[in-house]
Amino acid sequence: xxxxREWRDAVPSTYGVLGDPIHHSLSPKMHTAxxxxxxxxxxxxxxxxxxxEFEQAIDHLTKLGLxxxxxTVPLKEAAFSWAQKHAKLETSAKLINTLDxxxxxxxxxxxxxxxKMLREFSAKKRILVLGAGGTASSLLKxxxxxxxxxxxxxxxxxRAVSAIGDLPVPIAAQPIAETFEIVLNTTSxxxxxEAPPVDWSGATCDAFDVSYAASGFTPFLAQxxxxxxxxxxxxxxxxEQGALAFEWWTGKNAERSVMxxxxxxx
Ligand code: NDP
Numbered sequence: 001x002x003x004x005r006e007w008r009d010a011v012p013s014t015y016g017v018l019g020d021p022i023h024h025s026l027s028p029k030m031h032t033a034x035x036x037x038x039x040x041x042x043x044x045x046x047x048x049x050x051x052x053e054f055e056q057a058i059d060h061l062t063k064l065g066l067x068x069x070x071x072t073v074p075l076k077e078a079a080f081s082w083a084q085k086h087a088k089l090e091t092s093a094k095l096i097n098t099l100d101x102x103x104x105x106x107x108x109x110x111x112x113x114x115x116k117m118l119r120e121f122s123a124k125k126r127i128l129v130l131g132a133g134g135t136a137s138s139l140l141k142x143x144x145x146x147x148x149x150x151x152x153x154x155x156x157x158x159r160a161v162s163a164i165g166d167l168p169v170p171i172a173a174q175p176i177a178e179t180f181e182i183v184l185n186t187t188s189x190x191x192x193x194e195a196p197p198v199d200w201s202g203a204t205c206d207a208f209d210v211s212y213a214a215s216g217f218t219p220f221l222a223q224x225x226x227x228x229x230x231x232x233x234x235x236x237x238x239x240e241q242g243a244l245a246f247e248w249w250t251g252k253n254a255e256r257s258v259m260x261x262x263x264x265x266x
Pocket of ligand 1: 072073074110130131132133134135136154155156159186187188189191194195196197210211212234235237238239241
């Protein structure tokens with residue numbers, strides 16, 4: 001199967017990734033490359049699942065024989081509710097990106113992956129997080145625990161307030177890069193070809209986007225690069241979270257370099 005399918009049209013596979021939209025996902029490429037490298041006769045497909053059809057879709061895909069799935073926007077909370085057993089998570093947010101359909105178990109490999117890639121990209125610690133959705137709200141506490149000095153900006157103020165809860169994280173009224181050492185974009189703006197409205201004037205920070213664009217830079221990273229800054233996109237995170245999911249499902253070691261090679265820009 002090439003590309004992606006609606007869940008009702010899905011064909012049998014071993015694993016897959018569910019989301020809405022899902023056409024942009026590079027996960028099938030990197031998992032397929034890993035299976036070939038390890039000589040496994042597994043398959044991995046991208047499947048569109050609207051949020052309101054999540055339970056129905058999961059039942060259908062389980063009957064079709066899928067052993068596990070990764071889940072992405074906007075299904076992570078629904079995945080948490082569906083699971084009966086949850087691995088110990090770094091975060092209190094009820095969000096899941098990996099399900100074992102056979103045993104109805106769940107885990108989240110995103111946060112460990114993001115922290116690792118952020119640490120490898122930059123040693124700096126004064127960070128502005130953009131966005132207050134699932135990724136940001138899961139990340140704030142682990143960032144503080146890892147010694148980062150964190151501020152948060154979100155388009156919708158109420159959501160920023162709710163993401164912070166009682167954590168010592170100030171809200172930035174405007175996303176002005178100049179006073180920070182790292183600007184971390186966790187918004188989903190690039191899914192609609194947009195960038196959050198960052199003021200890059202005078203900035204000397206590093207810029208990290210959890211999103212990626214199949215054929216190059218996300219709009220956020222294109223702006224940061226034009227401002228002369230060091231940039232990294234979410235491919236490293238994608239590989240790491242996928243590798244951790246594969247290891248959790250199978251107990252085998254994932255070869256990260258093979259996965260990364262499969263999703264490098266043409
Ligand atoms: P959510 O839907 O939970 O949150 C989306 C956030 O983006 C909200 O804060 C929303 O703001 C903001 N936003 C959306 N559009 C815009 C815009 N045009 N301008 C400014 N802000 C905007 O998403 P998640 O946190 O779950 O995921 C965020 C992104 O991270 C997704 O693109 C996802 O694909 C990516 N991701 C990548 C991973 C990887 O492995 N590389 C792993 C996990 C996620 P508001 O509250 O105002 O609506």
